Amino acid sequence: MGSVAKRIVAGFSVVVLTLSAIIVLLLVRTYQFNSRYESILQNVMNLNTIKSVSSKTTANINNACIMQMNVEESGMLAEIEEMFGYLDELEASIGEREAYQGNRSMVNSLRQSLEKYRTGMESIVAMGDGISFPAVSGELNKSIISFQAIGLEMSSYCNNNMTMELERSAAIQEEIERNFRQTIYFALTAFVAVLLIGAGICAWIVRGITHPIRVLKKELTLIADGDLTKEEIRLPARNEFSGLAAAFNAMSGNLREIIGTMAGVTADIADTAAVADSTSYHNIKNSLEITQSTGDISRRMHEQSEEIGKIMGQMQEMKEISMQISENMEEIDFRTKGAKENAEKGNGSIEAFIG
Numbered sequence: 001m002g003s004v005a006k007r008i009v010a011g012f013s014v015v016v017l018t019l020s021a022i023i024v025l026l027l028v029r030t031y032q033f034n035s036r037y038e039s040i041l042q043n044v045m046n047l048n049t050i051k052s053v054s055s056k057t058t059a060n061i062n063n064a065c066i067m068q069m070n071v072e073e074s075g076m077l078a079e080i081e082e083m084f085g086y087l088d089e090l091e092a093s094i095g096e097r098e099a100y101q102g103n104r105s106m107v108n109s110l111r112q113s114l115e116k117y118r119t120g121m122e123s124i125v126a127m128g129d130g131i132s133f134p135a136v137s138g139e140l141n142k143s144i145i146s147f148q149a150i151g152l153e154m155s156s157y158c159n160n161n162m163t164m165e166l167e168r169s170a171a172i173q174e175e176i177e178r179n180f181r182q183t184i185y186f187a188l189t190a191f192v193a194v195l196l197i198g199a200g201i202c203a204w205i206v207r208g209i210t211h212p213i214r215v216l217k218k219e220l221t222l223i224a225d226g227d228l229t230k231e232e233i234r235l236p237a238r239n240e241f242s243g244l245a246a247a248f249n250a251m252s253g254n255l256r257e258i259i260g261t262m263a264g265v266t267a268d269i270a271d272t273a274a275v276a277d278s279t280s281y282h283n284i285k286n287s288l289e290i291t292q293s294t295g296d297i298s299r300r301m302h303e304q305s306e307e308i309g310k311i312m313g314q315m316q317e318m319k320e321i322s323m324q325i326s327e328n329m330e331e332i333d334f335r336t337k338g339a340k341e342n343a344e345k346g347n348g349s350i351e352a353f354i355g
Contacts, residue, residue, distance in 0.1 A: 015201070021190075022187050033179070037172075040168065043090045043093055044166070047161050053079060054152075057150070061147060065124075065135060065144075074133070084118075087111050094107065102164065103164045103168060109160075113153045113157055116153075124143050124144075
């Protein structure tokens with residue numbers, strides 16, 4: 001994973017973790033508030049249970065003694081211990097705050113009455129064999145009658161404790177609402193802070209992405225305009241863009257080398273073209289001169305052809321003259337021969353005449 005991707009993941013993780021922490025805080029606070037409400041409701045229910053048991057104590061003991069029920073199976077002593085547990089939970093729920101000193105005093109009063117209740121129950125059980133309730137007797141009836149006063153006292157204390165718990169629930173409700181508002185304000189503030197931090201992280205990530213892109217775009221624009229004189233790109237961060245910048249620098253260097261080579265080749269081509277142009281000029285000039293010379297030669301040849309034609313005519317005439325001369329020569333030769341013969345004849349005649 002590249003460093004840019006790590007930045008994005010880290011920024012996203014920070015935002016998600018912070019929002020998760022805010023949600024967890026709201027859930028924890030809500031759970032705490034609900035727990036306090038539930039504890040008050042449970043305390044009221046427990047007090048109502050103690051009140052119900054204390055109001056039925058006389059009848060329950062009478063029935064147990066008449067039926068001589070097993071003490072353990074009846075559950076009355078276990079019920080007493082359970083009621084002490086309720087009072088312990090109530091005291092723990094009230095806590096040590098000075099504002100609830102009256103609540104604690106009322107719980108202690110109820111605890112003292114419950115102690116009397118337990119002592120009276122143990123004394124009744126002791127009248128029997130310790131396993132079952134004793135049979136009905138005059139002494140037992142006196143103990144049961146004393147339970148009526150204890151039951152009434154416990155019921156009164158239970159009512160007072162329930163009233164105080166309801167009053168405490170109203171105070172707790174106000175406190176919870178105040179704390180909940182504070183929690184909401186804190187959550188909103190934290191949420192806004194997370195948004196601002198997230199926006200800052202996003203801006204940081206975006207800048208880390210856009211800045212190298214702008215630098216590369218600027219350099220690409222310069223290269224597109226033909227400027228290869230810029231120095232190599234140096235990015236401070238080592239990420240995907242630094243690798244891209246290194247590749248871009250390598251490309252720029254290769255382009256400079258290629259263009260330098262092309263410039264040299266172009267210069268050579270330009271020199272060659274100049275030489276070729278000069279040569280072509282001279283060739284054209286020479287061609288023009290050759291063409292002109294050829295024209296002159298052609299003209300001269302034409303003149304010579306006319307002269308030759310004239311000479312040929314003259315030679316034809318000379319031939320005709322020669323042929324005429326030849327014919328004349330033949331005729332002269334014939335005549336010469338005839339004259340010779342006549343001369344010979346004349347000589348013969350002369351000789352004959354002389355001889």
